[in-house]
Amino acid sequence: MSGRVWRNWSRIESVTPARVAYPGSPDEVVREIAAARADGLRVKPIGAGHSFTGIAIAPGVQLDLRNLQGVVRVDQARNRVTLAAGTHLYRLPELLAPYGLALQNMGDIDAQTIAGATSTGTHGTGAAFGGLATQITGVTLATADGSLLVVDEEDNADLLDAARLGLGALGVLVDVTVQCVPAFKLHAVEKPEPLAAVLNAWEERATGPDHFEFYWFPHTTTALTKTNTRLPMDAPSAPLGSFKRWLDDDFMSNSLFSAVCGLGKAVPGLIPPINRLAQKLTNNREFTDVSTSVFTTKRDVRFREMEYALPREEVPDVLRALDRLINQNNWKISFPVEVRAAAPDDLWLSTAHGRDTGYVAIHRYYKEDPGLYFTYAEQIFRAHGGRPHWGKMHTQHAESLAASYPRFADFRAVRDKLDPQRVFANDYLDRVLGA
Ligand SMILES: Cc1cc2nc3c(=O)[nH]c(=O)nc-3n(C[C@H](O)[C@H](O)[C@H](O)COP(=O)(O)OP(=O)(O)OC[C@H]3O[C@@H](n4cnc5c(N)ncnc54)[C@H](O)[C@@H]3O)c2cc1C
Structure with missing residues (x-):
């Protein structure tokens, strides 16, 4: 045994791999796969461990790709950048700056690796x-038979819609080519609304x-909306002052929120008034900054999350049903519900496959049992x-998922x-794809 206990970010999943390997090149990845097979062990690459499910659990050989980071090549004519699979998203502003490029869209953090994020359908x-994953135009996959398989529009194109969102089930991605866009700014308007x-x-x-999304704190009748408008890079900036950013994003969203979650766990009856106060303390904010600074924030308070992709028009009824569920059971829920939207796509296992999509995510503080809240x-x-996010908690299995994905x-x-x-x-892949 490696003796190294690996835990995911939310501390739900852990494993002690038989062996941990740190390959520094595609050929070393191929060699590690061959060595694992010779020893009768399974192989699993890990990213930043930010999936809430056991999708990255590696009881056999864990491939830690920290030495496989950075820009592999750039196609400036087409704004395409090939990144080594273990590259963290937070490195992209620095890596893409020389080419004046950015990711077209991002989720709400940048801790993930490019391979982990695309493999689970991060949005x-x-x-x-x-x-x-819809921004990925090609990948190189180290496969079980010891080859390096290029999958893009020219080579093995029939595999592209499987390989760019492959749950880590098809092989080890060694590099990923991203269709970037010219760097841009976002004008952000954030405010509470009924x-x-x-x-x-x-x-x-x-x-x-x-880009529109909102958060709803259970026990309140207020949505905190965020509306972002894309602007060219030469639009004037009006960033949040560093004190304001610290106060809102670090202190209010992380330090104070952590203390409040701890208090709510000890005295659940305090959660509804605390949520109402939190929503009153949330100021209107309006600012303009480079896209990465607006899309992503820090998340220091650990939590557990379930997120489902729904036909977009179902979102209002689902929110109303969640409100009734919480009230009827008299549960005290400190964490907000997050609501987002995405375009339909053709990727075989994309949660937005073939339909306009609305996402609803529910959370609980990591020291609280998600229990019946998540179940119901x-x-x-x-x-x-709904279709569950592959990297977030759910109880679906191959049979139920087969009916959701054509x-x-x-x-x-x-x-x-x-x-x-x-x-x-x-075990996770055996459950969701079958053994
Ligand atoms: C605080 C927080 C905020 C989040 N915000 C969002 C969000 O806004 N939107 C959203 O959609 N999701 C979000 N997520 C979920 C997260 O984006 C996904 O779970 C993502 O997979 C995490 O990336 P990772 O690098 O940590 O991958 P890991 O969790 O380490 O791995 C995920 C999967 O990718 C596989 N994998 C990793 N590297 C490779 C490789 N080289 N080749 C093949 N397979 C590989 C792993 O084996 C595993 O199956 C959030 C999670 C957290 C904890």
Whole structure:
């Protein structure tokens, strides 16, 4: 045994791998796969461990890709950048700056690796924008048979919609080519609004601006909306002052919120008044900054999360059902519900496959048992046609998921071809894809 205990960010999952390897090149990845097979061990690459599920659990050989980072090559004519698979998203502003490029859209943090994020279908918000995997135009995959397989528009193109969102089930990504866009700024407007009005106007709100999302604190009737408009890079900046950013994003969202969650766990009856106070303390904010500074924030308070992708029009009814569920059971929920939108796409296992999508995410402080809140909320999500985020908590399995994804059988056939011996399997993949 390696003796090294690995834990994911939310501290739900842990494992002591038999061996940990740190390959520094594609050829070393191939060698590690061959060595693992010779020892009868399975292989699993890890990213930043930010998935809430056991998708990255590696009881056999854990491939830690910290030595596989950075820019591999740039196609300036097409704004495409090939990144080593272990590159963290927070490095992209520095790596892409010399080329004047940026990611088209991002989720709400940048701790993930490019390979981990695309493999689980990580997304941001914006009804006209797909998740990160839709921005991937090609990958190089180290496969179970010891080869390096290029998958892009020219080579093995029939595998592209499986390989760029592959749950880590098809092989080890050694590099990923991203379709970037010219660097841009975002004008952000953040304000509290009546939840009922936001839900009644959900379709216009989700589809009108470039990027719209909102948070709803249970036990309140207020939505904290965030509306971001894309601007060219030469638009004047009006960033948050560093004290204001610290106060809102560090102190209010992390330090104070952590203390409040601890207090709420000890005395749950305090949660509804605390949530009402938190929503009153939330100021209107308006600022303009480079895209990465607006899309992403720091998340220091650990939590557990379930997120479902829904047909977009179902979002208002789902929110109303969650409100009824919490009230009827008299639960005290300190963490907000997050609501976002994304464009339909063609990726076989994308949660936005083939439909305009609304995302609803529920959270609980990591020291609290998500318990019946997650169980019953998941029943609501499923009743409204929901598909679970691959990196967030859920209880679905291959049979129930097959009914949600028209190309599920095709994905399994590719897996059978590329990994017949299940070198890249683990318990989570056995559950969601079958053994
Ligand atoms: C605080 C927080 C905020 C989040 N915000 C968002 C958000 O806004 N939007 C959203 O959609 N999700 C969000 N997530 C979820 C997160 O983006 C995904 O779970 C993502 O997979 C994490 O990336 P990672 O690098 O940590 O990958 P890991 O969790 O380490 O791994 C995920 C999967 O990718 C596989 N993998 C990693 N590297 C490779 C490789 N080289 N080749 C093949 N497979 C590989 C792993 O084996 C595993 O199966 C958030 C999570 C947290 C904890």
